[in-house]
Amino acid sequence: MCLAVPAKIVAIDKDSFSAEIDVMGNTRTISVMLTPDADLGSWVLVHAGQAINVVSDEEAQASIEIWEEILREQG
Amino acid sequence: MNRDDDKKYFHLMVERLREISKRPIKLMEVCGTHTMAIGKSGIRTVLPVEIELVSGPGCPVCVTADSDIDAFMGLARDHRVTLVTYGDMMRVPGSAGSLAELKAEGADIRVAYSSLEALAFARSEPHKEIVFLGVGFETTAPATAHAVKSAVAEGLQNFSVYNLHKTVPLAIRALLAGDGVQIDGLILPGHVSVIIGEAPYAFIADEFGVSGAIAGFEPPEIMAAIVRLAGDINAGAPRISNIYPKAVKPEGNVVAQGLLDEVFAPGDAEWRGLGVIPGSGLDFREAFTSFDAAKRFAVERREVRLHRGCSCGEILKGMIKPSDCPLFGSLCTPERPIGPCMVSSEGTCAAYFLYNDDANIVERGRP
Ligand code: SF4
Numbered sequence: 001m002c003l004a005v006p007a008k009i010v011a012i013d014k015d016s017f018s019a020e021i022d023v024m025g026n027t028r029t030i031s032v033m034l035t036p037d038a039d040l041g042s043w044v045l046v047h048a049g050q051a052i053n054v055v056s057d058e059e060a061q062a063s064i065e066i067w068e069e070i071l072r073e074q075g
Numbered sequence: 076m077n078r079d080d081d082k083k084y085f086h087l088m089v090e091r092l093r094e095i096s097k098r099p100i101k102l103m104e105v106c107g108t109h110t111m112a113i114g115k116s117g118i119r120t121v122l123p124v125e126i127e128l129v130s131g132p133g134c135p136v137c138v139t140a141d142s143d144i145d146a147f148m149g150l151a152r153d154h155r156v157t158l159v160t161y162g163d164m165m166r167v168p169g170s171a172g173s174l175a176e177l178k179a180e181g182a183d184i185r186v187a188y189s190s191l192e193a194l195a196f197a198r199s200e201p202h203k204e205i206v207f208l209g210v211g212f213e214t215t216a217p218a219t220a221h222a223v224k225s226a227v228a229e230g231l232q233n234f235s236v237y238n239l240h241k242t243v244p245l246a247i248r249a250l251l252a253g254d255g256v257q258i259d260g261l262i263l264p265g266h267v268s269v270i271i272g273e274a275p276y277a278f279i280a281d282e283f284g285v286s287g288a289i290a291g292f293e294p295p296e297i298m299a300a301i302v303r304l305a306g307d308i309n310a311g312a313p314r315i316s317n318i319y320p321k322a323v324k325p326e327g328n329v330v331a332q333g334l335l336d337e338v339f340a341p342g343d344a345e346w347r348g349l350g351v352i353p354g355s356g357l358d359f360r361e362a363f364t365s366f367d368a369a370k371r372f373a374v375e376r377r378e379v380r381l382h383r384g385c386s387c388g389e390i391l392k393g394m395i396k397p398s399d400c401p402l403f404g405s406l407c408t409p410e411r412p413i414g415p416c417m418v419s420s421e422g423t424c425a426a427y428f429l430y431n432d433d434a435n436i437v438e439r440g441r442p
Pocket residue numbers: 384385386387390397400401402403404407408412413414415416417418424
């Protein structure tokens with residue numbers, strides 16, 4: 001129940017806080033009430049039917065930066 | 076980021092950990108999803124002998140008290156309501172069977188993927204009382220809050236929540252303050268942190284001198300957390316670090332926090348193994364108490380004697396391993412679970428069983 005999965009928004013109706021995501025070829029309706037920044041095409045982490053945040057490409061890069069930092073620190 | 080990067084950094088982290096591991100260190104992964112990810116990726120097999128990983132209380136199903144399981148089953152039995160729950164709860168045994176068994180006897184019990192599905196049942200079947208089982212930490216609680224607010228907006232009278240939501244930081248505090256095991260560092264739950272941010276963990280380093288790292292769920296992310304924690308422990312410099320910045324903002328998700336604060340106020344909650352932790356639950360605020368199924372149906376929680384020899388409680392505190400439980404793998408298996416730690420897909424016993432994650436399992440003659 002605690003696992004959040006990343007998914008892409010394929011349709012969105014901001015007025016009703018409702019969006020559709022594609023999960024391996026299946027469409028699922030989720031709520032985007034918690035992520036006002038989510039838009040068509042956004043990648044979101046989805047948890048129990050709610051998007052809990054928007055993940056951008058630049059942010060994915062942030063992982064490598066922090067891994068490098070950890071390796072340097074312990075080098 | 077791609078798979079090649081993942082592999083490369085995983086190996087670099089493993090190498091670095093071997094270099095810096097000099098004395099025994101005990102780390103706890105608080106979250107059940109980490110327990111599963113660790114099992115699945117085989118991380119334990121590459122750790123230096125100095126590093127021990129124990130599992131914590133971060134599986135919402137596992138920490139649900141027997142008395143709560145009995146109470147919501149009583150709702151379906153005595154009040155003939157329709158219970159809607161996340162799938163994980165179906166097979167958790169209470170003192171008188173599980174929801175799955177009750178359903179087989181004819182009770183109206185449905186599995187939903189989200190709280191909004193439960194709301195849809197209430198909308199389309201106005202003659203039925205729909206009770207949603209609100210289970211989970213800060214990650215699922217906003218969805219419950221959202222459903223309740225929608226019910227208010229739509230004037231739905233036949234929807235309520237049996238509310239078992241709990242918050243993670245206070246459980247960590249209880250664990251560190253208790254006299255269980257000595258824990259040197261904590262792998263902190265990534266998705267709970269997406270909601271609550273970094274600040275609620277500050278006390279772990281400030282008051283207890285223990286380090287914590289907010290981590291993601293991919294193998295290199297978990298290994299990076301272990302290296303960071305081992306380094307902090309070696310240096311004697313406890314701190315909380317967020318090494319999952321791609322998902323966790325320092326301030327968390329403020330919209331979700333606002334929603335939680337609007338609908339819930341801190342209340343006492345009973346955790347299996349940890350007992351009642353004051354303030355660790357999420358009670359409905361005054362304006363929303365009419366949605367509290369426990370009040371609507373005057374549910375009485377009866378103390379339940381722990382029986383069946385299940386050691387889930389000790390396991391959730393990181394005091395023993397699943398293989399130390401005499402029932403593990405013999406009488407208690409995922410197909411025929413005796414305790415909640417074996418039922419949930421995030422449960423420690425299930426993870427150890429599924430991924431054969433302990434040398435002792437072989438000795439015990441796993442079927
Ligand atoms: S193996 Fe089964 S009985 Fe033993 S602690 Fe785990 S869930 Fe409980």
